[in-house]
Amino acid sequence: MESITEKMKVELESYSWNVSFARVIVASFLARLDPTVEEMEDVKTAVSEAVTNCVIHGYEGKGGIIEIRCEISGPTIRISIHDDGVGIADIQKAMEPMYTGKPEMNRSGMGFSFMEAFMDEVEVLSRVGEGTTVILRKTIGRTREEV
Amino acid sequence: MREEEHRNPEQTAHYFVSGTTLMVRLPGEVDEYCCKEIRREMTEYLHKRTIQAIVFDFEKTHFMDSSGIGLLLHFYKKWGGQERDIFLSGEDARMERILRMSGIYQIMRHMD
Numbered sequence: 001m002e003s004i005t006e007k008m009k010v011e012l013e014s015y016s017w018n019v020s021f022a023r024v025i026v027a028s029f030l031a032r033l034d035p036t037v038e039e040m041e042d043v044k045t046a047v048s049e050a051v052t053n054c055v056i057h058g059y060e061g062k063g064g065i066i067e068i069r070c071e072i073s074g075p076t077i078r079i080s081i082h083d084d085g086v087g088i089a090d091i092q093k094a095m096e097p098m099y100t101g102k103p104e105m106n107r108s109g110m111g112f113s114f115m116e117a118f119m120d121e122v123e124v125l126s127r128v129g130e131g132t133t134v135i136l137r138k139t140i141g142r143t144r145e146e147v
Numbered sequence: 148m149r150e151e152e153h154r155n156p157e158q159t160a161h162y163f164v165s166g167t168t169l170m171v172r173l174p175g176e177v178d179e180y181c182c183k184e185i186r187r188e189m190t191e192y193l194h195k196r197t198i199q200a201i202v203f204d205f206e207k208t209h210f211m212d213s214s215g216i217g218l219l220l221h222f223y224k225k226w227g228g229q230e231r232d233i234f235l236s237g238e239d240a241r242m243e244r245i246l247r248m249s250g251i252y253q254i255m256r257h258m259d
Binding site (some may be wrong): 016017019020023038040041044045048049052055056074105106107108110111113124 | 155157159176178179180182183186210212213214216217218219220228241245249
């Protein structure tokens with residue numbers, strides 16, 4: 001079968017109750033790759049982490065627009081999650097396990113570690129004062145071929 | 148729109164007190180949105196009652212992100228230790244993987 005690229009884009013308001021909505025939207029788009037339950041949960045968890053970061057860190061609870069773009073190309077999904085928030089000064093530090101920029105908010109500091117554990121690739125682009133884009137990639141169906 | 152209007156049964160915890168044990172039945176999906184609420188509700192129970200042990204029950208939980216880990220760590224730091232125990236129960240394979248990855252089993256025990 002010829003492999004085509006399919007795309008979708010949604011914009012959500014930065015509220016914590018929209019995080020579950022974001023997971024459901026991406027999961028429904030991902031469904032066309034016929035992922036296993038585990039692959040589906042992996043992607044949902046990573047999306048949840050990235051969108052929560054936009055709400056808490058990017059917009060600091062003040063609201064704004066979160067843009068989610070998904071692209072399916074062959075067996076691979078690429079998800080980009082963008083905010084126009086405060087940005088990250090030190091991306092390497094932000095990605096360290098257990099590091100949290102908001103210790104007073106009872107964050108675990110595991111957000112990026114979860115994204116890295118559940119996706120094949122995690123890329124972070126950010127500029128202070130301009131916002132942050134997290135790009136997540138995962139190829140579906142790898143585990144099944146090995147069985 | 149007010150936050151309470153968004154309360155979703157999939158994201159609401161239930162609490163049971165038996166003797167000095169508080170059992171928290173976590174919701175189907177545990178994320179930042181419901182963790183805020185659970186933190187508030189649990190703190191209220193811990194202030195009002197004499198509680199010696201907390202059990203986080205995952206029986207209904209099929210999704211949890213790192214916000215849930217933040218919730219567990221919060222109560223471990225604020226409340227655990229000094230003869231006060233925190234247990235985990237009812238974790239499915241997915242939850243177990245997430246809890247193990249986060250090192251939670253090093254500070255809380257599974258209880259059948």
